[in-house]
Amino acid sequence: MNLSNQEIFLASLLFIISSFFILIPPCDYLGFSQERKTGGKLMFLTDTKNALQRAAAYQNNSQVVSEQSPITELSTSEPRDVCTTKALRGTNYTIIYNAMPKTGSRTLSTISLQLFKKRFKSNTRFHTIAITPKISELRRNSTKLLEYYRQTSQKTAFIRGHNAFVHPADRSYICINTIREPIPWMTSQYYFRTNGDSRGREHSKNKTTSDLTFDECFSRGLLSCKPQIGNYLAYFCGDDPICNTPGALKRSKANVDKFLFVGLNEEFKDTIRILELLIPDIFKGLTKDYEKKFSELKRSFTTISKKKLSEKTEETLRRDPNVRVMYEFYEFVKDRFHRLKKCLLQD
Ligand SMILES: *[C@@H]1O[C@H](CO)[C@@H](O)[C@H](O)[C@H]1NC(C)=O
Numbered sequence: 001m002n003l004s005n006q007e008i009f010l011a012s013l014l015f016i017i018s019s020f021f022i023l024i025p026p027c028d029y030l031g032f033s034q035e036r037k038t039g040g041k042l043m044f045l046t047d048t049k050n051a052l053q054r055a056a057a058y059q060n061n062s063q064v065v066s067e068q069s070p071i072t073e074l075s076t077s078e079p080r081d082v083c084t085t086k087a088l089r090g091t092n093y094t095i096i097y098n099a100m101p102k103t104g105s106r107t108l109s110t111i112s113l114q115l116f117k118k119r120f121k122s123n124t125r126f127h128t129i130a131i132t133p134k135i136s137e138l139r140r141n142s143t144k145l146l147e148y149y150r151q152t153s154q155k156t157a158f159i160r161g162h163n164a165f166v167h168p169a170d171r172s173y174i175c176i177n178t179i180r181e182p183i184p185w186m187t188s189q190y191y192f193r194t195n196g197d198s199r200g201r202e203h204s205k206n207k208t209t210s211d212l213t214f215d216e217c218f219s220r221g222l223l224s225c226k227p228q229i230g231n232y233l234a235y236f237c238g239d240d241p242i243c244n245t246p247g248a249l250k251r252s253k254a255n256v257d258k259f260l261f262v263g264l265n266e267e268f269k270d271t272i273r274i275l276e277l278l279i280p281d282i283f284k285g286l287t288k289d290y291e292k293k294f295s296e297l298k299r300s301f302t303t304i305s306k307k308k309l310s311e312k313t314e315e316t317l318r319r320d321p322n323v324r325v326m327y328e329f330y331e332f333v334k335d336r337f338h339r340l341k342k343c344l345l346q347d
């Protein structure tokens, strides 16, 4: 085997970084300590050499850990410190990606699927499944979604759908998501609906607005370009009626801790790198695949004929109370992302 210096360097770096992790169940700081202590369903790390190193590193950070209970007790009332997010070992999980649309979710799903095909040939759970727009009723009903996740997870390791947030109270689920800055998100969403992308207009349904720019639509006060809290926050707040009101902000912020990780569309490569670090036994090689496929994916998934917003529309949007709620949430998530990135990817 001929390893270049760079590869050796990267491998050591990865080793050092990964030695700072130890497994912790995801989404579980809220009220599952009982279940956690009795073992649960997650596979635990057996690589003792690494585990000892990790334990030493943790103790240096004055956190007491042991192989079987590597969890720092977290109070339900305080937000989780993102730097306590630990890598999950093993592959016996179902990843729920209740993807906010237009944040790179098709890219992430496509490279994940390709990776699974390569790495888990004989394991039929490793494919991705998307909840299609046909079942839109399901996507907005948390009771139905929970049932759907329960059934689907038997045979699928990666479920993607533009679904309202819901948190299955079972530690074998990992919730992830991605987010994007509100105003670019709104316009992207709008043009995607009206123009589609290079893969055609299969997703673009609304003929009424198809000839209007976002500016024109907005100045006419049409519904399809009106900022609505629920459109943005449903993926973090859920299906409760409160999720379409300013009350959605507080609830969504509290829910962020139930995701293992929320990535940023604007920093997609780092999002991929962090995902690979946090779930290494499932996503090993994801970053490399992403880099290889980047241009091709970008070509197929970029919305066509996006028009730049006028300054006037942008200013009006920024003053809109609903848009301000969205920005407050976005900044909250972005700040956490940056803190996590600093802890994990120090380069
Ligand atoms: C922990 O700290 C000691 C003393 O500072 C150091 O010698 C040791 O290498 C550290 N271990 C790890 C895993 O960071």
Ligand SMILES: *[C@@H]1O[C@H](CO)[C@@H](O)[C@H](O)[C@H]1NC(C)=O
Pocket: 041, 043, 092, 172
């Ligand atoms: C994986 O988890 C499921 C339920 O979460 C369990 O029934 C199954 O036995 C586990 N498989 C392995 C190989 O641990």
Ligand SMILES: *[C@@H]1O[C@H](CO)[C@@H](O)[C@H](O)[C@H]1NC(C)=O
Pocket: 141, 142, 143, 144
């Ligand atoms: C969600 O689905 C459940 C179960 O099918 C149903 O009882 C409930 O009425 C639905 N909720 C809404 C708001 O449609």
Ligand SMILES: *[C@@H]1O[C@H](CO)[C@@H](O)[C@H](O)[C@H]1NC(C)=O
Pocket: 205, 206, 207, 208, 209, 222, 223, 224, 225
């Ligand atoms: C299409 O856009 C019009 C105008 O904004 C709106 O009234 C209508 O509900 C939209 N239809 C769909 C299917 O989204």
